[in-house]
Amino acid sequence: MEYRSIESYGVVGNRETCALVGPDGSVDWLPFPRLSSSSVFARLLDIDVGGCFCLRPIGDFESNHDYIPDTPVLETTFRGNDGTLRLTDFMPPRAVVRSDTLTKRSLVRRVTCTESEETLSIEFHPRFDYARGETTIESVSESRTTNGHLSEGGIVGYRVTGGDQTLTLWTDADLDVSDGDATGTVTLTEGESRWFVLTEGDGPRPTREDCRRTLDATIAHWREWVGTLAGIEGANRDLLVRSALTMRLLSNAETGAIAAAPTTSLPEDVGGVRNWDYRFHWVRDSSIVARSLARLGATAAARANLNWWLSYLREHGPANEEVLFHPLYDLDALDEETAVESRPDAETVEDVDRTVELELDHLSGYRDSQPVRIGNAAREQKQIDIYGELLLSASELVEAGVTLTEEEWTGLKRVVEHVCAVWHQPDYGIWEVRSNPEQFVHSKVMCWAAVDRGITIAEGRGEPVPDHWFDARTDIHETVCEEGFREDQNAFVRSFEADQALDAACLRIPLVGFLPADDPRVQGTIDAVFDRLLVDDGLVQRYEGPDGLSGEDHAFVLCTFWLVDAMLKAGRREAAVEVLEDILGRASSLDLFAEEIDPMNGEHRGNYPLGFAHAGLVDSVLGLARDASEPVDADEPVATTRYD
Template identity: 45%
Template sequence: MPEPEAYLPIESYGVIGNLETCALVAPNGSIDWFPFPHLESPSILAAILDAERGGRFRIGPTTRFETNRRYVDDTNVLETIFHTSDGTATLTDFMPPAGQVDQPKKVLYRKVTCTDGAVDLAIDLEPQFDYGRAATTLDSVDGGVLAASEAERVLLETPVDLEIEDGRITGEFSLEAGETVWVLLRCTGAEDANTDPDAALEETIEYWTEWGHHCGPDDDCAFEGPWHDDVVRSELVLKLLTHAESGAIAAAPTTSLPEDIGGVRNWDYRFNWLRDAGFTVQALMNLGTVAEAIDYFEWFVDLCQTADPETIQPLYGLHGEADLEERKLEHLEGYRGSRPVRVGNEAAQQRQLDIYGELLLAVDEMCQRGRALNDDEWVRIRDIVDYVRDVWDEPDAGIWEVRGGNKHFVYSKVMCWVALDRGIELACERDRDAPLEGWQETRERIRADVLENGYDEEIGAFVQSYGTSVLDATALLLPVVGFLPFDDERVQGTIDAIDERLVTDDIFVARYHGDDGLPGNEGAFVLCSCWFVNALALSGRVEDARSRFESLLEYLNPLGLVAEEIDPETGAQLGNYPQAFSHIGIVNSALYLGYVHGHELPGPDPMGIRLGDPAVVPDE
């Protein structure tokens, strides 16, 4: 088998999973990332973080080959097609979704079929339990090889003859047209489970095909456009990142993929950020994935029910864990030498006041769609709004989780305004007991404070924090959440200033340009690019928005996946991958473009459009 490149581009990977964990599959047939049993668990395979010590599971031709890949239509079943000089073989990778098919969920299935000619192939598995820290034993057993550490084990099951050497399990086999070999990686708890690989594949395809977004040729689909397939893939990614037990959605399935190659901006994203709540609920509901939206909503409402407002964290584990202690894995070299590799995330202990506004956005979105709040839930919502009323004028770490000290971030103030605004709306519309006069007074104080201290007359734009001239892409959200109307000259000036200062090549939008307490640079944020598209579309600059959105989508990989960031100079993807918020951004940008083009939406108007229709600003 040809030697693999040490590190492949981040965007070259495909992703599969079982609604509890995910694996990244390289175009050469190597699984280079696989935590088990859950996303936030230690890895069994982590070659993407250390090519020598991380561990990989590769199936591929023994001679030179070319590759193309695809997902089976509207599923998370990945096909890698190898083309050699002698023939063609297809590698099909999947895991049965937990609780959805009558097959064990803790089995990673790999099916190899020769479709033309003949192909010589090899298997190479090097398990490295606990991020490569655990001692591992390899023993031949009936039907395969058992790899075990003190805590975990995997059984490599296949009819191919296998050998054990230097901590690796290898085997070679040949296939002719029409022949198939199954290779199963049975993880802890599934070593002796009854499996029917063909049935598992059929049931998994059936589940995904039936689950996803569907619209007919005569439907007025809100996502109609050249981006429809990208929206569907984004939906499938979001579902793949949704934990079957809790309904929580991970920000990404990976840790420490760098925002700056060779730098220190490497974070663990295998957790749920509450700030994603409002925009995630909006995306899921408009896609028609109502059950997932409700499960996610119930999950974070339950979290809020069990914590006082001041103790609500910005992020939690996928089972609601609060202790996310950040540690460095010093023995791993990191993706292309990007160290440190981190597990856990100390941002969980930061004070981020914006989260309360995002929580109220989600509550408002669900209530607009008919979800009633019971008395206990309303008491908790009221407590949150009361808390915001007391602390809105204090500094915090902000949405970007800066590690250079707390500041008076404009976006945090605006989201405190949102918490008051949506709390007032909910109390009035549902005749709930609340100190409305006090809430209304505070809401107006926040507005006045932001307009006085958060807007720079000389620049003609809202800035990142009080007393600075730094621009921040979060200012694009001010009209989206209803703080000001789209045709306000301060909103339009902010959009233009961000276009001039933070946008590269029309579509790459930086979060901000300013010191955040960390060395190094970062790429453009995909989510910020989506925010920019939304601001243009809802300002009436529809053709400009559409053109830029189409340009952005060209940077998705051929499978429709995207990371957190894109390098404007090279087009390479950076950061953890695939990124939930990036895909949420794609869904919501498509939604807003559908909205301004007059498509009927499956629910209420997009959140935040409460001050009248979007502005009509002629395209230039």
Template identity: 45%
Template sequence: MSVTDSSAYPPIEAYALVGNLETCALVAPNGSVDWFPFPHLESPSILAAILDAERGGRFRVGPVDPFETERRYVDGTNVLETTFRTEGGAVTVTDFMPPAGRTDHPKKVLYRKLSCTDGAVDFEIELDPQFDYGRAETTIEATDRGALAEGRDERTLLESPIDLEVENGRISGDSSIEAGDTEWFLLRCTGAEDANTDPNAALEETLEYWTDWVHDCDPGDDCAFAGPWHDPVVRSQLVLKLLTHAESGAIAAAPTTSLPEDVGGVRNWDYRFNWLRDAGFTVQALMNLGTAEEATEYFDWFMDLCQADDPAAIQPLYGLHGDSDLEERELEGFDGYRGSRPVRIGNGAADQRQHDTYGELLLAVDEMHRHGRTLDDGEWARINDIVEYVREIWDEPDAGIWEVRGGNEHFVYSKVMCWVALDRGIAIATDGDHDAPLESWQETRERIRADVLENGYDEGVGAFVQSYGTDALDATGLLVPLVGFLPFEDDRVQGTIDAIEETLVDDEIFVSRYDGDDGLPGDEGAFVLCSCWLVDALALSGRVDEARSRFESLLQYLNPLGLVAEEIDPESGMHLGNYPQAFSHIGIVNSALYLGYARGRETDGPPPMGIRLGDPVGIDGG
């Protein structure tokens, strides 16, 4: 069988996610862990069969005989249960990692509990460790507890209750289990080989942590997220927490690298970093979900980054520990998911100029400020410097939010977000009585506004376009009213929504990022976040029933566990791109928030971004 044969690779959306707030693992429906970087998300992989079915490495626990599979997360947790039903019986594999610093059990252990609930089942175990993306020489030896594998810098101890064999660089074993019996398999990673732990207590404390942490409301509560989308919102919150690094508070865009936007093509990127552009929408989602601690930790993290770098040096993305050196490299030894090459580590977009980043940072600061977070003198000095820098460079071209690799342009969204940086800077300075050159800021804000209205809106198209001098459309036009640049009732806003619906929307719910050439070969799927932006724009334009219908249709494309990738193929429904994607799940949370607000639900804090007190956000039947 060829490694590019699709049968060797489950669909992207078939995977489940577990993690410990420092790293994550992807679990296939057959019980195979096919992706596991260690010790952190951005670290080299130990298991990466998802990127090369033959050479990547995997860790499987499952039946020998043919089976049917059912999977679920224990309610309100990130503990995964996979039930296999064979002709002879049924077994359940429970996968989890204790959250870092939240229990008394070592975080560097992947727990796999095998329980037989009916009959008897023959099962097998296979571990094929491939350290450092398969580049490190691996040695394996049997021990009295199982088998120890060592690479260049990392090692794993597979603790097993059954006898194991070591052959050809792989660890394997098989046995049978009967109803009522339970076996534990522990993958102890570097630093946890000899740590004392009680697996049952680790599971109990992990379940307790997640159920105590997660958003919860009673059916009678006036929850802003109430509705048929409540469960997807809760799952999105749990995904975002898994992508949040326990030490820094930074949130990864996704736990994976190089899952393709175009299967078999070159649109394969490493997303295991934090993009500052996510800040505003992320903070809004976290604050309204009641996870103020996470929002504050994330806020403090990126404010520290702003202190470390002068505004001109602020990067669009950073490592989860604040690393700035994210050199993009290609892994020559991996074939890629279904032959999608190159497989990349690092991300060259870190070196781009993306002016929208500054506006998104100010959106986040404003969101925290509106929720009662005061800025000290040092924090305000950093914000003042950013706004002053934007005042100087707003009229220069940049790479834009989509990080096109075809050269810098005058992107309309970048200009709008420069306007946002000035607008929110003025609002925060005024409300907080901070020293600021308000007159010059106000003058520049109006210059940007006039420039965008003159050059970014095309009368012939009847819409805001992607960049100056083109008639190409961009889904970011849906954000023009959301960030307050123009009101929703403005004809230019409604014209942009209509034009995007006509040009970028497939099957009423799938929204592409843009039309036109972006300097790369191949096509991509519809962007989930952009589909959420359309829902938001419709809801806040008073078209609430239409927004609700489209949102509910979009949610049908989440996988059965509630996870979603960066993109969806409108024709097949396949998930594309890195998975699960933080921005997609943030979009789901915020769309549910806007729909709830438009339907008369209230939030504990200020109105969501883009809604001014007294705005006639209509209810047309929802």
């Protein structure tokens, strides 16, 4: 048994948690009941002990999978020796779940024989608490005949327990239980189906009709939401829809918190130590994702995200004297009752803080990439660029016609005041380096954006702007231009301390309005990125220079989309189109993106799917669509012959 490529997986979810399903019909990753909870299946992180839930034909087979259009409902088709099976995987959102038929958190799987006859293999191997806990399974149904087989139409329940957690697997397939595993086979003829429903707690026993109705309701729910989106026409419609759905799955239905990704410790460098837990609510990531959703018409997502941060600041105060916000938080950080509910042994939110970074030494890691980490130590870093993301979000909402409340504006003014006080300090930056803090150029530019947008919002509200806001904006701008630009490189560099090292995040300089795109310094920075950070067609590395970690950092998907956006701003539309086509061609077969791509083999690296990457896709595709009606200047500058 071998590890599958990261990009071969599909993701299903209910806006509370997500599961990753391989083309072999195996659920290899499922934190449950919430995204930041410990895992029930983690074969993705240890193929031997992690646990999985696999439904597939016995013997050899070929398979392919795809989503039901405009939904996150995944269908896998198996062509076996004798017939064809179709596996449908989904997690019904809470809005469509009837409490008398299903618990509010469920993974539902259906296998149907669509041609001839085929024998299904069932392997159910739950392993609680990242495979650290004991697992027991027992039958809890009376729908069996005396010989042990299911009565006609019977649904059997199998109670799964481990520590304080209880799940139930309801199915109309007969399983054998032994040592914490449930396995079986069933031969299906054309038109025949079997259902498998994994639910939280004991819950009601669903009927087959309950399951069919829930599937139909789930499909309708997602198609209705997609129908509210704007700007998704054209050749890239399916990519935009898939990105929108992926970002939506990462946003919590109750709180508006947005996870960076649904996975932990998928390596940036296979066999190396660059393995991180992304199942948290980042100021930066969530703001970028929310703005992209808003650009698709889902303005409520941006408003909910902004309110999450301002509510946290209002209710809990600054993290400390030097930091207004930590870079990331537990997805349940605002909801003490929910947080404690997920850990019955806990008494306070602090007791359930899953952001504390730990290493799971008992797991071998994806393709022996260790350590496997849960939690993320970047929580304790100072990252001053994050405040710019909040003000950019607020500014875009105002431009879209949203009126900020006095309470919201009071919180935003507090953020601007904080930036005025700390912008000159070093930090760990957007890439969360584990080396020493630096005076990162991108961080300063985002501080400028925070103050600039604060001034713009204040002026739009007809309020007086404090003089020191204007002074801070001017000081930041002058300092960045003096300390962050290298004439011999004709480019902005990574930090004030760096003589030559580049940072692709400097491509955001024209995107946030720090300098106009036709400024020679911006054009020079774009050229430098092409020359030194573009490592293959459509693939851009993040930065040069040390970051405190061993191993190799591969091309970062979001940086490519920033390059597309910067070139478009700079009048290089023809080149931007070619770069965009290259990166879009590197999406998975399901139109999903991980964090990074290895230019040597095209394989995806890092956590998957990444909200950052899909936000970048949406912004670039929409940006080019808006620009499409303008003629291309025949004399537009082109950075390299690669995109002539």
